[in-house]
Amino acid sequence: MKRPLCWLATAFFLLLFPITWYRDWTSSVPIYSMEEVVLSGTVKEKVLKTGAWSGSWELVLEDVFMEEEKPYRLEGKYLLRISLKNPPLIGQRIRVSASPVCWEQASNPGQFDLGQWYHSQGIMGEFRKGKLLEKTEEYSVLWERLWQFRESSKDLLQKSLGEEKGAVIAAMVLGEKDGLTEETKELYQRNGISHILAISGLHLMLLGMGAFKSIKLLLPKGKAAELLACMLMVFYCIFAGGSISLIRATIMFVMTLLAKSLGRTYDSLSALAAAALLQLLYNPYALENSGFLLSFFAVLGVTCVAPVLQQLFETEGRLWSSLWVSASASITTLPILLTNYGVFCWYGIFLNLIILPPMSLLLAGGILLLPLSFLISAGGSSGFLILFHSLLSQSLKLILWYYEFCCRIFEQLPFQEGYSGSPSVFQIFFYYLFLLLLILSIKYPPSFFKTIPGFWKKTAILFLVLFLTLKIPAGCEITMLDVGQGDGFVIKNSNGNVYMIDGGSSDVSQVGKYRLLPYLKNKGYHKIRGIFLSHLDKDHYNGVLELLEEMKEERLKIETLIITPQAGEGEEKEKLQALLLLAKKNGVKVLQIKEGEILKDKELEFYCLAPPGGVKMEESNASGMVLEVAYGEFQMLFTGDVEGKGEDNLTKLLENRKQTYEILKVAHHGSAGSTSESFLQQIEPGISLISCGKNNTYGHPAESVLNRLTERGSLILDTRKTGAVTIRPTRTGDFSIECFLGRNQD
Numbered sequence: 136m137k138r139p140l141c142w143l144a145t146a147f148f149l150l151l152f153p154i155t156w157y158r159d160w161t162s163s164v165p166i167y168s169m170e171e172v173v174l175s176g177t178v179k180e181k182v183l184k185t186g187a188w189s190g191s192w193e194l195v196l197e198d199v200f201m202e203e204e205k206p207y208r209l210e211g212k213y214l215l216r217i218s219l220k221n222p223p224l225i226g227q228r229i230r231v232s233a234s235p236v237c238w239e240q241a242s243n244p245g246q247f248d249l250g251q252w253y254h255s256q257g258i259m260g261e262f263r264k265g266k267l268l269e270k271t272e273e274y275s276v277l278w279e280r281l282w283q284f285r286e287s288s289k290d291l292l293q294k295s296l297g298e299e300k301g302a303v304i305a306a307m308v309l310g311e312k313d314g315l316t317e318e319t320k321e322l323y324q325r326n327g328i329s330h331i332l333a334i335s336g337l338h339l340m341l342l343g344m345g346a347f348k349s350i351k352l353l354l355p356k357g358k359a360a361e362l363l364a365c366m367l368m369v370f371y372c373i374f375a376g377g378s379i380s381l382i383r384a385t386i387m388f389v390m391t392l393l394a395k396s397l398g399r400t401y402d403s404l405s406a407l408a409a410a411a412l413l414q415l416l417y418n419p420y421a422l423e424n425s426g427f428l429l430s431f432f433a434v435l436g437v438t439c440v441a442p443v444l445q446q447l448f449e450t451e452g453r454l455w456s457s458l459w460v461s462a463s464a465s466i467t468t469l470p471i472l473l474t475n476y477g478v479f480c481w482y483g484i485f486l487n488l489i490i491l492p493p494m495s496l497l498l499a500g501g502i503l504l505l506p507l508s509f510l511i512s513a514g515g516s517s518g519f520l521i522l523f524h525s526l527l528s529q530s531l532k533l534i535l536w537y538y539e540f541c542c543r544i545f546e547q548l549p550f551q552e553g554y555s556g557s558p559s560v561f562q563i564f565f566y567y568l569f570l571l572l573l574i575l576s577i578k579y580p581p582s583f584f585k586t587i588p589g590f591w592k593k594t595a596i597l598f599l600v601l602f603l604t605l606k607i608p609a610g611c612e613i614t615m616l617d618v619g620q621g622d623g624f625v626i627k628n629s630n631g632n633v634y635m636i637d638g639g640s641s642d643v644s645q646v647g648k649y650r651l652l653p654y655l656k657n658k659g660y661h662k663i664r665g666i667f668l669s670h671l672d673k674d675h676y677n678g679v680l681e682l683l684e685e686m687k688e689e690r691l692k693i694e695t696l697i698i699t700p701q702a703g704e705g706e707e708k709e710k711l712q713a714l715l716l717l718a719k720k721n722g723v724k725v726l727q728i729k730e731g732e733i734l735k736d737k738e739l740e741f742y743c744l745a746p747p748g749g750v751k752m753e754e755s756n757a758s759g760m761v762l763e764v765a766y767g768e769f770q771m772l773f774t775g776d777v778e779g780k781g782e783d784n785l786t787k788l789l790e791n792r793k794q795t796y797e798i799l800k801v802a803h804h805g806s807a808g809s810t811s812e813s814f815l816q817q818i819e820p821g822i823s824l825i826s827c828g829k830n831n832t833y834g835h836p837a838e839s840v841l842n843r844l845t846e847r848g849s850l851i852l853d854t855r856k857t858g859a860v861t862i863r864p865t866r867t868g869d870f871s872i873e874c875f876l877g878r879n880q881d
Contacts, residue, residue, distance in 0.1 A: 144408035148422075151415060155422040160254040165209065167235035173202040174262070175230040178223050178274075179212065181282065182313055192222045194265075195258065196229075212258045217265030225282050226275025233262035239829075242617035242858030242876060243650055245477055245557065245657025255424035281374055285309055291508035292501070295528045300535050303332065308501040310334045310375035324476075325688070326542045327465075327483020328490055334375050336384030336434060341495050342502070343368045343388045361396040365389045379414065379421060380430035386410040387434075403438045407431065425475045429468050436467030440570075443577050447592060454488070461487040466570070466596060470563045470603060477557050477656030482545050489541055493534045500531050546688075554690075555604040556659020566603045573599070606631075606659050611739065611766045613862040617854040617875075618650050619643035620804065620828030620835070621674035624773070625654065626764065628739040635666040636762065636773055638678035642828045647681025652689060654859075665695040665726075665734070667741070669775030670759035671707045671714070683717045695724045697734070699746055701758045728760070730788075738866060740765040745777060745785050756803060757781030763796075767866025770794075772818060774802035778809035786814045797821045797870075798862065801844070805836020815847055822872070824860060825853045 176196030184193050194215040200206045215233060223229050238250030238261065253261070289311050293301030302314035315332060323329045330337075347364035354360045365388075372385040387406040394401035411431055414421055421427045440463035445456065461484045472479050480486075507524045558566070573595055608631040616623040621640035627633050633655075640646035655661070668676050679696075686693060696718055702711055718725050728734065734741040745761035759775040777785060782802065799820035802809040804827035823844045827835040836853065844851055852860050858875035 141404050141408045144411045147412060147415060151419055151422055155420070160248075160251045160420075160423065161240060164238070164250070164254065164259055166237060169235070171232055171234050172262070173230070173232050173268070174209075174213075175200050175202065175206075175228060176213065176215075177228050178225055181222050181225065183222075184216075185313065191216050191218045194223070202230075210259060212256075214253065214258055214261040215265050216261070216263045217267065219267060223267070223270050224274035225278040227270050227273070229270045230268045231262075231265045232268060233265040236261045236263050240858070240876065242854065243654050244859060244875065245653035245655075246650060247653065251423050255418075255420050255422075255427070257418045257420060285311070285374065287509075288505050289314065291505065291512065295504060295508050295524070296532060300532055303535055304497075304501040304504075304531060306332045307334065307338065307498065308375075308505075310378060310381065321688070322539065322542050325480060326486055326545055327480035328486055328538075328542070331490065331494070331538075333378065334381045336380055336387070336430065337491075337494070338498055339368065339372070339381060339384040339388060341498055342371070345495075345499065347392065358396045361392040365392050379424060379427045382414060383407075383410040383430055383434070386413060403434075407434055407438065425471060428471045432467045432471060433464040436463040436465075439463075439574060440466055443574050447577050457488050457491065458484070461485075466600075469600065470558060470566055473555050473603070474557050474563070477653070477659065478554050482548060486541060486545050490538055493537070497531060497534050500527055500534075503527065504531065554656045554659045554661040556606055557657045558603050562603050562605070566599055569599055569602075570596075604659075611769075611864050613764070613771065613864070614654075615800070615824050615826055615852075615854065615860045616650060616654055617858045618646050618678065618826065620831045620833070621646065621678070622669070622775070622800075622804075622826050623651060623678060624800070625658075625660070626739070627658070627660070628736050628766075630737055632664045632736050632739075633660045633662065634664055634736075634739075634741075635679070637669055637675040637775070638666070638682070639673055639675045640678060640828070641674040642831065645681065647678035647685070651678045651682060652685070652691075655691070661690060662692045663694065664736070665697050666693060667697045667728075667760060667762060668702065669761075669773075670699070670756065671702055671710045672756075672776065675775070676710075676714070680714065680717065683714075683721055683723065686721045686723075693721070693723050695726050697726045697728050699758070699760045700727050700729055701746055738767055744772075744788060745781060747784065761785055763794075766864045768868035769864035769866070769870055770796055771798040771800070771862070771864075772796040772820075773800045774809075776803040776806075776809070778803055778806065782809055782811060782814055786811070786817055789817050795819045797868075799823050799849070801825045801836070801840070803835075804831075804833070805840045806833070807837035807839050810840045810843065812843055815843055815849075819847065820844075820849050823849045823851050825851060827853070827855065829855045 174196075176199035178194055179197045180195040182193045184191050194217060196213045196215055199209040199213050201209055215231065217231065217233070238253065240250060241248035288309055289301075289305045292305045292308075293314065295301065296304060298314070299316055299319065302311075302316070303319060305311040306315055310333065312332065320329065320332065323332055343364060346367050347360060350363050350367075351360040354363070368385055368388055372381050375381060387403070387410055390406040390409065391401050393399075414427070437460050441456075441459045444459040444463060448455075448459075450456075450459070465479075465481075465484050469479060504524070504527055507520065507527065510520060511524055577592065608627075608629055610629050612625075612627045614625045616625065618638070618640040620642040622637040623639065623646070624636040625633065626636065638647065638651050640650070643650060655663075666679055666682075668679065670676075682689075682691060682693065685691065696714070698711075715725060717723075728743045730743055730745055730747040732743045740763075742763040742765065743760065744763055746758045756776040757779045758781060759777050761775060761777055761781075762773040764771045764773060774782075774785070794817075796818045797820065799818060799822070801823050805825045825836050827833075841851065852872070852874065854860070857877050860875070861873045862870055863873070864870040
């Protein structure tokens, strides 16, 4: 059998992937009822955190034991966050008291799942507020010295190149990404070149082959050069943190030189299969990690797709070869990128051609800068050494400036707009199936395939990409997002037009960036026709402000903001001025709406029930916007935070209209001051939606409100339990409901 490793790896992948796909990671993570526990473990890794956790240490513990009446061992590795001036040493065994933390699942489509990300690395839980009780004297001298050397190297790079650019080189050379700024990461990610901010397979192959050729010059005879180069790269992999892509590249590099040393033919597919098998046998949860899939599928594309493209287009030369390598990696990783991020920058294929030529110089320069910096810091102050160090530092800064400049230029090119959205499982399956059939038919063409004109063969991959990104408007969708303590609704009409009602939170930091935008990207909504703001409390509009601020960089288009005439009264005046200024700056129209006015978009209607024109109320909640959203015979009531006098006026209006609603967005997150008995008696909601944060300090939703809703037989859907809730109405008034953290309900 040819390539037995490939067949074995494929079978193992096909067996493991469905289990990983359908298994909830929370099922294998322990849940603790105690507020504080005592545990012991061996320190495997440590990082001094910045940002929100500034000043605290993040330790990774292995061989962890929980101390109760009888100590028992916990499976896997665990995180410990602890504030210490002098952290424990690598390999030291410590005993601590700490509070266990339950990671929250992603509760919206497209939202980053922190628990799954940790779980994919074999980390099974987290403890915070650690207090060190005792520690052993013994530690791993080798690993601790390596950690210290790595930290010193990072500090020297930042001292030589500046904090921002030094952090980029540290990420590329040392695998240290903690110092990277959000602006840098987002710039590279938007342009499809974020892979250079890590030690990728390309980096290691460049370093490895450079090291091998250098050693070969010194040791031209025998197998010593191959053996030393392998040992050097294995050591470098360990030193640089051993990320998924780095381990994969190290295994493939070692197999390359071993094949050369043994006089055997190197087969890249077999080497890739061996790397996948070894990693999955060690950590089967790695399949949950997008980095694992991107790394292996990119190499699969370069190995299998690039030669086929070159054969199909009959091109020669280094430039064409580089183009097909870049394109093939993009083709095979496209479904993974869209599933995880909802966005793909096709300009990145060409941008990679521009940034790759200086890459070897950047890597070699970064590595060379380290010993020079150590010599100078140790007292080596010769004029030549300092001059060479300065020239090298400036050269590296110039290359990094060139990268940033290229990114900025490419961002100005036309046709950048648009989120592709996350494809369905059906689309992904047939994309890879047809891609495989296309590759096989080009490489081993059947007789009928030879008669097909070349033009159709060459455009077949384009049709595949179009199929993967195809979005057919399929009726109306109304989604209540889980934004924590706040409100955020997204409505898609059957014609594809998208609207929002509120978007803010008082307990989720940067709710626009981490909840609203990921959802919009996941669904492929790059254009929002209108955003209704019920009022200007931060838990209803601060996420919208973020969207307005990031419109240009995030390639998002917002056409209109719809507010009430009373928005900006009293304390809200400054908020309104800031909002209007930001809207004007980004070319967003501002429209006022009051009671009795209707906005129509074919079958979808927004009917404003409050506030009444010319009537002023002291409380912003009482004067907030109330909307009736109708789609055919389906009707739903959005009450914002209306309460007090505002709810009394609304109740009288609905009584005169004799209007009931099957679905109610409960006002003010279920506050006791709203959703009165008389109001519920008038509208008789069959389903009540409540948007509020877990363990919020306001006590929302109030027990009295829940009791009133339950007594009326209304089904309560609470974002704390259901996550995002999507309603799919039909024109006849029927609808279905899907809860992101629960099962579908009809």
